[in-house]
Amino acid sequence: MNEQVKVKELDSVVIRFSGDSGDGMQLVGNIFSNLAAILGNEISTFPDYPAEMRAPQGSLAGVSGFQVHLGASKVLTPGDKADVLVAMNPAALKVNKNFLKPQCVVIIDEDSFTENDLKKALFQTNDPFQELDLKNVQVISVPITSMTKAGLESYGLDNKSAVRCKNMFALGLICWLFNRPIDSVTPFLKKKFSKKETIMQANIKALTDGYNFGANTHATVTTYHIETNEHPKKGFYTDINGNTATAYGLIAAAEKSGLPLFLGSYPITPATDILHELAKRKDLGVKTVQCEDEISGICTAIGASFAGNLAATSTSGPGLALKGEAIGLAVMAEIPLVIVDVQRGGPSTGLPTKTEQSDLMQALYGRNGESPVVVIAATTPTNCFDAAYWSSKLAVEHMTPVILLTDGFIANGSSTWRIPDLNVYPSITPPFVPDSIKDIWKPYLRNEDTKVRYWAVPGREGFEHRIGGLEKDYTTGVISTDPLNHQIMTDTRQEKIDKIADFIPELKVEGSVDSDILVVGWGGTYGHLSSAVNSMNASGKKIAHVHFEFINPLPKNTHEVLSQYKKIIVCELNLGQFAGYLRMKYPEIRIDQYNKVQGQPFMVSELIDRFTKLMEEK
Amino acid sequence: MNSQYTAKDFKNEQQIKWCPGCGDFAVLNCLHKAMSEIGVAPADTAVISGIGCSSRLPYYMGTYGFHTIHGRGSAIATGVKVANPALSVWQITGDGDCLAIGGNHFIHAVRRNIDINIVLLNNKIYGLTKGQYSPTTERGYVTKSSPYGTIEDPFNPAELAFGARANFFARTIDVDLPSTTECMIAAAAHKGTAVIEVLQNCVIFTDGIHKYYSDKENRADRTIYLRQGEKMIFGKESNKGLVLQGLDLKAVTIGEDGYTIDDILTHDATLHDPTLHCKLAAMEGPELPLALGIIRNVEGINYDQAVVDQIHRVQANTQIKTFADLMMSGNVWEVK
Numbered sequence: 001m002n003e004q005v006k007v008k009e010l011d012s013v014v015i016r017f018s019g020d021s022g023d024g025m026q027l028v029g030n031i032f033s034n035l036a037a038i039l040g041n042e043i044s045t046f047p048d049y050p051a052e053m054r055a056p057q058g059s060l061a062g063v064s065g066f067q068v069h070l071g072a073s074k075v076l077t078p079g080d081k082a083d084v085l086v087a088m089n090p091a092a093l094k095v096n097k098n099f100l101k102p103q104c105v106v107i108i109d110e111d112s113f114t115e116n117d118l119k120k121a122l123f124q125t126n127d128p129f130q131e132l133d134l135k136n137v138q139v140i141s142v143p144i145t146s147m148t149k150a151g152l153e154s155y156g157l158d159n160k161s162a163v164r165c166k167n168m169f170a171l172g173l174i175c176w177l178f179n180r181p182i183d184s185v186t187p188f189l190k191k192k193f194s195k196k197e198t199i200m201q202a203n204i205k206a207l208t209d210g211y212n213f214g215a216n217t218h219a220t221v222t223t224y225h226i227e228t229n230e231h232p233k234k235g236f237y238t239d240i241n242g243n244t245a246t247a248y249g250l251i252a253a254a255e256k257s258g259l260p261l262f263l264g265s266y267p268i269t270p271a272t273d274i275l276h277e278l279a280k281r282k283d284l285g286v287k288t289v290q291c292e293d294e295i296s297g298i299c300t301a302i303g304a305s306f307a308g309n310l311a312a313t314s315t316s317g318p319g320l321a322l323k324g325e326a327i328g329l330a331v332m333a334e335i336p337l338v339i340v341d342v343q344r345g346g347p348s349t350g351l352p353t354k355t356e357q358s359d360l361m362q363a364l365y366g367r368n369g370e371s372p373v374v375v376i377a378a379t380t381p382t383n384c385f386d387a388a389y390w391s392s393k394l395a396v397e398h399m400t401p402v403i404l405l406t407d408g409f410i411a412n413g414s415s416t417w418r419i420p421d422l423n424v425y426p427s428i429t430p431p432f433v434p435d436s437i438k439d440i441w442k443p444y445l446r447n448e449d450t451k452v453r454y455w456a457v458p459g460r461e462g463f464e465h466r467i468g469g470l471e472k473d474y475t476t477g478v479i480s481t482d483p484l485n486h487q488i489m490t491d492t493r494q495e496k497i498d499k500i501a502d503f504i505p506e507l508k509v510e511g512s513v514d515s516d517i518l519v520v521g522w523g524g525t526y527g528h529l530s531s532a533v534n535s536m537n538a539s540g541k542k543i544a545h546v547h548f549e550f551i552n553p554l555p556k557n558t559h560e561v562l563s564q565y566k567k568i569i570v571c572e573l574n575l576g577q578f579a580g581y582l583r584m585k586y587p588e589i590r591i592d593q594y595n596k597v598q599g600q601p602f603m604v605s606e607l608i609d610r611f612t613k614l615m616e617e618k
Numbered sequence: 619m620n621s622q623y624t625a626k627d628f629k630n631e632q633q634i635k636w637c638p639g640c641g642d643f644a645v646l647n648c649l650h651k652a653m654s655e656i657g658v659a660p661a662d663t664a665v666i667s668g669i670g671c672s673s674r675l676p677y678y679m680g681t682y683g684f685h686t687i688h689g690r691g692s693a694i695a696t697g698v699k700v701a702n703p704a705l706s707v708w709q710i711t712g713d714g715d716c717l718a719i720g721g722n723h724f725i726h727a728v729r730r731n732i733d734i735n736i737v738l739l740n741n742k743i744y745g746l747t748k749g750q751y752s753p754t755t756e757r758g759y760v761t762k763s764s765p766y767g768t769i770e771d772p773f774n775p776a777e778l779a780f781g782a783r784a785n786f787f788a789r790t791i792d793v794d795l796p797s798t799t800e801c802m803i804a805a806a807a808h809k810g811t812a813v814i815e816v817l818q819n820c821v822i823f824t825d826g827i828h829k830y831y832s833d834k835e836n837r838a839d840r841t842i843y844l845r846q847g848e849k850m851i852f853g854k855e856s857n858k859g860l861v862l863q864g865l866d867l868k869a870v871t872i873g874e875d876g877y878t879i880d881d882i883l884t885h886d887a888t889l890h891d892p893t894l895h896c897k898l899a900a901m902e903g904p905e906l907p908l909a910l911g912i913i914r915n916v917e918g919i920n921y922d923q924a925v926v927d928q929i930h931r932v933q934a935n936t937q938i939k940t941f942a943d944l945m946m947s948g949n950v951w952e953v954k
Binding site: 237464 | 661723
């Protein structure tokens, strides 16, 4: 251990809070990242929590973690490895041993590192650091539990309630370590515990005690000063996670289109927060129905769309599987619908709280019949807003279901967000059937340029009509089993989706555009791929990166971009679904792939290793 | 009822493709007639269905209509009504569509008390798939998928609806057009989910399945048409009635065994306690008459109205009126 107090100036740092799932690590992680963002840091966060509400206390399965990466300039990922780990018990230390930087600071609660605690985490000896081969870490061992309790003696709390404040003691320590004023924390606690005055006071006391403990004992480790971003774009900022951004994107699109917003949904990890957020928005007139199942989630949305609302349903992979037949109905009926799939580890129940990109093929093709839909993938937590906005815009203007793919990583991760000005967002114009064509109008009469049928919403006199899942005649809109008509309708539905390529942005290559190697990604891996590419370019290894947000249809310049590079490597958190999709579309282009299916995001370091190897290959 | 509409306003020119003699024709005619009397414009009426013979019905309406997917009619109708409570929303369904594949959506629509009218055409068979037993087929009945007879007991749709806390339940027979029309009109007037079970004949697979009750000859003796506030009297001679004996209903003859008209129960569909309604709906021959008419009709809070009320309550007490307001309401800081 170092013997001097020193302040380390850094441009970015990664902190991981880790403990039992009941230890309140998500809360302190959230508060600390909010605080950092308010003080002018860029942040990127990554909650990593177990599927069980409460696994056995102290067990490896019960470890819940929250990682935050804060820095002066654009922080694109929550970071590969931690500079500082808060380990509330031995299990938390063990689970995170591979995610620590050399020389990292580890804060432990020594009250929960007894022999019994060590056994619960399956340690063989009484020296966990030795056993895990963690030689160079700087350990701050603090009796967090007992000091928290001691500090709260006069508060009249029962033992359990007092012990629960230990996460705030730990947060106090972290605030000291990072030179963060704890005054800025109290508003969060006041809000969180607004109805429990004593608990609020106790939490503030524990926080203060933790901070003072660090300051007074001059714990002999590095403390940090993080540069703040001195030249951010002017405007109002907040920090936001992907699920909230998705909900906001839908709200913004509803306001912009003039349509009421409806969400039909069934709770499912990790998508449920979208339902939570929209259920709160009665103030903006949002209607949500928590349905009896996933099928009802989408079917109520289909009903709402038929009735003229901007309708959405939110789910994760298993729910998308259940919604398949109904998505086909929306394809056939040609009504607007946004289906949000927050991808998680699969198949089946899989890894509900972990991230993956393995629903791509399901989104593209997981239905009976020729059933094309628009597929969009959000790239970052804040991009979820734009992606949800675009999904709504394309759904409404092109009368089609749109599947928006996000994932557990960007849905729960958060970053700093400059609040958007809706005035600069493109308009959303529902293709309502004009009264002027009442006499010639039929349910499937289309705009011949876009192949979009006109929308006649119930309540309008003179446009009463019947639609449904049966094939309809191209001209009259009545049921038809005519062979040629089915061919025409199938082709038309496909053409309608293909034509959307004219309405979406083209690809933009980042990094060294003129290099030989192109890194290709889609969706939530943007931050990691971008960081790896930036880092390589900074060290003189020229490499380009292109990232897909629009999957179906693909941007118009896709082939042009791909054909300019000698080596293309498609990186994704599955076994190669997008790589396979691109090969099907462009069989003449040679594509390498890099895949990972561990329920975890990429690490920037592994990407750099792989790309460097690719560069060296002949 | 005064209405500016005629049945014709609710029809369209589509060729109807049910089998000649199908009971669905009668139900369709009743619906046209009922709607003309209800007085809601065709443009403000939406008819939703799932899959099955009966679910083709929306194609034969002059209203807005949506023929959806198997079993999901209740969920889709729920979405339509919640999205636009001003619409009069009807769901047309069958015993397979509603009670097998759509059972979950049906009970939850009923439980939520969405203001939709569910017309359940019960012919105790899967017709469109050519004759398999359904959830209302009697035990032992031989069908293509039960060549040795079914080995399961059927649902009584009323019991299922009451189990889901239905506030409105009526039962009619397809051949009794005035009663079916009357029940449809009452269903439309009821705020909340209204279930109308129509005993409907399939001329191909279960021809005569309801004959025991529907036969004109015996209908008066084997069924009882319940009317609000009236004595529960039935029979060709109108001399039979229902009394309560212990916890059970019993059919008696007035003037025999010491029973007088005063002993006969009076029908009250508005009783909050559904016990007697359950008893009535469960009656079957030969001991008891089959109950027809509006068995239960109780007021309750309907979901779609509650959604609107909640929105109004929240909106009356908030500063957040627009997306921009929402954005500025959280943890926001300014960079100047």
